[in-house]
Amino acid sequence: MRRRHFLTVSVASVGGLLIYSLDRRPHRVLAQERLSLGSIRIDLRHFTESEALDVAAAAARILPSDESGPGASEAGVVVYIDRQLAGPYGRDKYRYSVGPFAEGAPEQGYQGRESPRDIYRQGLARIAGMARLQPAAQDQLLRTLEDTLFFNLLRTHTIEGMFCDPMHGGNIDMIGWQWIGFPGPRMSYRDEIEQYHGLPFRPKPLSLAQVLGKRVKPSEEE
Amino acid sequence: MKTLPATDVVIIGAGWTGLTMAKELASRTSWNVLALERGPARKTSDYLDDMDELDYAIRLRMMQDIADETVTFRHTPRDRALPVRQYGSFLPGTGVGGAGEHWSGISYRYLPDAFDLLTRTVEKHGVKRLPEDHSIQDWGVAYDELEPYYARTEAMMGISGKAGNLRGRRIEGGNVFEGLRSGEYPTPPMKTPYLAALFEEATRRLGYHPYPLPAATTSQAYKNPDGISRAGCSYCGYCERFGCMIGAKAQPTNTLLPVLNKRKNFTLKTGAWVRRIVVEGGAKGGQARGVEYVDPSGREFFQPAEIVFLASWTLNNTRLLLLSKIGDPYRPDTGQGTVGKNLTHQVSIPAAMAFFDKPLNRFMGAGSAGIAVNDFDGDVFDHSNLPFLRGGSLYTVCYGFRPMANFGLLPATVKARWGSEWKKQALHYYDRTGRISFYGEHLAYRHNYMDLDPLYKDRNGDPLLRLTLDWRDNERGMAQFMSSKAVEIARAMGAREITPFPGLKRYDATRYQSTHIQGGAIMGSNPAQSVVNRYLQHWRVSNLFVLGASAFPQNPSGNPTLTAVALTYRTAGVVIDRYRKRPGALA
Incomplete structure (x- = not known):
């Protein structure tokens, strides 16, 4: 049994407190009951707390929280990555992983033996202590990794965690969808598809569970 | 047994x-x-x-389990074939x-x-x-x-669609280059999303013959000759890689x-x-x-x-x-x-990526909601000075633009791949990115074949x-020509920036092309x-x-x-x- 790890984050840093209006201007809502919590603890399924903090710090440099809007921190990207690595994806269920393994042409695709978990294990060794560095030093470290498999996977996962359905752990309160103006799953655009030509259609996003009125089991829980 | x-x-x-x-x-x-x-x-x-991009469009829940069985691939009989370990080109x-x-x-x-x-x-x-x-x-x-x-x-x-050749009579608004049809389509064309409307207007102005893509996502309620009734499409955008939840597809x-x-x-x-x-x-x-x-x-x-x-x-x-x-x-x-x-x-390529000023609402749509031109199909155009035979369709389809797969598609002028500047540009272009696609013929060659992997x-x-497969100059020449046509169309559509297709090099098993x-x-x-x-x-x-x-x-x-x-x-x-x-x- 693995020892339980938690990610402890300040409520001020996660989604739900930043609400984006339809014209994408951020409004900070200071809900008293949330502030009184001070911090929340998120159950980790794969990472240790220090690993989670390093991955979160790296993801926050890929999609930083800045004047253009919320980033990986507010969306809870690290929670998404933690759950993916703990689940079937992390252990390579979606890949033909039978040997022999050999180096191929780029057009033959990834031929490595390493699973996503293995690639993160190697990458985590390279970014150990990242969370304690200043942003400029974090960027400098990431630049040395730009060509690695790990960095490319982390970049992909950061985008996924920013825009996944919230059932997967990222995109908390649909903060990523609000930011880009994606409505999420929606049953019909029959009335809008020929009306909004050249005009933005930006309804408040709903998650799959909200649209269906029930919980759907995500693949990482298989 | x-x-x-x-x-x-x-x-x-x-x-x-x-x-x-x-x-x-x-x-x-x-x-x-x-x-x-x-x-x-x-x-x-x-x-x-199933309206979940991650589990269906990225983890590919509806596909054959690749952990159990895949294919091996190489370019020529001289190369070493290796397994396609993750789904890519189909x-x-x-x-x-x-x-x-x-x-x-x-x-x-x-x-x-x-x-x-x-x-x-x-x-x-x-x-x-x-x-x-x-x-x-x-x-x-x-x-x-x-x-x-x-x-x-x-x-x-x-x-759903519109005939362009009804018993020999050519009809503008349909595909005038198609073979003779004995009857009109069972249901009228689908609605036209904004990007497709831009494409339709631009191609008509250029003298081409735009028509609505023939669609199995039916435009209205329909009862077929077997007595089976289906609802009309709601343009939710969850077709390609998804099953249709209302049965319109x-x-x-x-x-x-x-x-x-x-x-x-x-x-x-x-x-x-x-x-x-x-x-x-x-x-x-x-x-x-x-x-x-x-x-x-x-x-x-x-x-x-x-x-x-x-x-x-x-x-x-x-x-x-x-x-x-x-x-x-x-x-x-x-x-x-x-x-x-x-x-x-x-030959399935993004012939031109086009970046616009106005939002496109590309999350609305259906797998076949779009407009095509076949002015460069088959032998309907003059090949005498061209370095290739045959052709295909140039089209734009609003299949349901999904954020995980598409956030970060940017004009070539943006060099950053991460960080604040990239993020700002990715936000700006997220719903302003259009694609003109091309589906073209792939001729048969003696050394493109299948056998059992040893x-x-x-x-x-x-x-x-084991697949042995590579492009030849015919496909490369076709892709280059069609990309140049797509760039002209994108310009006529009012695109601010356009990225042409970089060119077909070797067959790439990692780039999704089609399941065809x-x-x-x-x-x-x-x-x-x-x-x-x-x-x-x-x-x-x-x-x-x-x-x-x-x-x-x-x-x-x-x-x-x-x-x-x-x-x-x-x-x-x-x-x-x-x-x-x-x-x-x-x-």
């Missing part, structure tokens, strides 16, 4: 072609028809939960309905001259224009013979299965992975005795049958013939043998299929050059029929489903009217 009670007909694969054949045979004969499907059962209500479906559940539903008929490609091309351009190393062949069936079956397929699926589960479920002489068995077709009587002219399959718990069965229909999608059709040692494997060095010959894919195995220990793989068990009029005859009947094993795009001698540019199903209807008619009374070779 347990031997099961015999059945009249066994069908391997419960996708579009397998279940179309099942519907015809079970409705029009008293035969007992058994369909064996390797994947799970599926029904429309399963798809209510997405084989699994489960009842097969890839017909997750398809986009674009439903072209092929150009008439595509069926006599070798004859017509030589007539018009001379033998010298044919690429060196080509292995182009005629199909052995003409468009005119297939037309009634195209019409039946369109009626069954309720295809024609899928085998909502169009064929409801008919079959009422037939007592039809049985569907899921979780039945067929490993061999058993043939007795030797290579010269045997008879199929049935099939061997394994269930998910590993139990093995022999299912005897009088007639076997192999309908398990292009690649698996070829693989099962090779594993079952039916026919002579193709040899590229000598050109002898036929099984595995003429592997083709499709090294890698599937979960059952059977050899994987053809060949391997090709049809023809000469048994030395084809696996099946003009009725898709095996030349040597007369009670074995091989259905699907494995029969196409080369790729004729458009989406293959409509043609694959039309050919199936034609075979069903011949089997019922002729073969049933007098079994044996039909050609």
Whole structure:
């Protein structure tokens, strides 16, 4: 049994407190009951707390929280990555992983033996202590990794965690969808598809569970 | 291995072609028809939960389990083939309905001259224009013979569109280059999303002939000749890689299965992975005795049958013939043998990425909601000064733009790939990015083929299929020309920045192109050059029929489903009217 790890984050840093209006201007809502919590603890399924903090710090440099809007921190990207690595994806269920393994042409695709978990294990060794560095030093470290498999996977996962359905752990309160103006799953655009030509259609996003009125089991829980 | 009670007909694969054949045979004969499907059962209500990009479009929940079985790939016979370890250039479906559940539903008929490609091309351009190393062949069936079956397929699926050639009369607003149609489409065209409207207006201004894509995502409520009713499309954008939750997209589960479920002489068995077709009587002219399959718990069965229909999608059709040692494997060095010959894919490229000032709302749409021009299709334009033969469709489709896959698509002028500047640009362009696509013909070549891999195995220990496939100058020249046309169109659409397609280099198994793989068990009029005859009947094993795009001698540019199903209807008619009374070779 693995020892339980938690990610402890300040409520001020996660989604739900930043609400984006339809014209994408951020409004900070200071809900008293949330502030009184001070911090929340998120159950980790794969990472240790220090690993989670390093991955979160790296993801926050890929999609930083800045004047253009919320980033990986507010969306809870690290929670998404933690759950993916703990689940079937992390252990390579979606890949033909039978040997022999050999180096191929780029057009033959990834031929490595390493699973996503293995690639993160190697990458985590390279970014150990990242969370304690200043942003400029974090960027400098990431630049040395730009060509690695790990960095490319982390970049992909950061985008996924920013825009996944919230059932997967990222995109908390649909903060990523609000930011880009994606409505999420929606049953019909029959009335809008020929009306909004050249005009933005930006309804408040709903998650799959909200649209269906029930919980759907995500693949990482298989 | 347990031997099961015999059945009249066994069908391997419960996708579009397998279940179309099942519907015809079970409705029009008293035969007992058994369909064996390797994947799970599926029904429309399963798809209510599927509007999730991660699990369906990225983790690919509807696809064949690649951990169990994949293909190996190399560019030339001199290279080392390696497994395609993650899905890339195509997405084989699994489960009842097969890839017909997750398809986009674009439903072209092929150009008439595509069926006599070798004859017509030589007539018009001379033998010298044919690429060196080509292995182009005629199909052995003409468009005119297939037309009634195209019409039946369109009626069954309720295809939406506008005719451009109604009994010889050219109609503006439809595809004026298409072959003669005996009737109008069953349902009117789909609504036009904004990006497609820009494309339509621009191409008309440039003097081209835009028309709405023929769509199996039907535009309005429709009842087909089998009495099956379906709702009209709601443009939710969850078609491609998803099953349709309201049943507006024609899928085998909502169009064929409801008919079959009422037939007592039809049985569907899921979780039945067929490993061999058993043939007795030797290579010269045997008879199929049935099939061997394994269930998910590993139990093995022999299912005897009088007639076997192999309908398990292009690649698996070829693989099962090779594993079952039916026919002579193709040899590229000598050109002898036929099984595995003429592997083709499709020249499918983002011909131009176009970046606009106004928001496009591209999350709205459907897999086939779009506009196309075929002014550069087949031989309808002048090739005399061009370095390639044939062509295809330029089109734009608003299939439902998904954020995980598309956030960060940026003009080439943006160099950053992460960080604040990249993020700012990615936000700006997120809903301002359009794509003009091109689907073009892929000619057949002597060294593009399939055989069994000598090294890698599937979960059952059977050899994987090995693809040897690369582009030639014809495809590269075509891609470059079409990209230049797409850039002109994008400019006329008012794009602020345009990224042309960088060019086809080597075949890339990692870039999604389409699931339109053809060949391997090709049809023809000469048994030395084809696996099946003009009725898709095996030349040597007369009670074995091989259905699907494995029969196409080369790729004729458009989406293959409509043609694959039309050919199936034609075979069903011949089997019922002729073969049933007098079994044996039909050609």
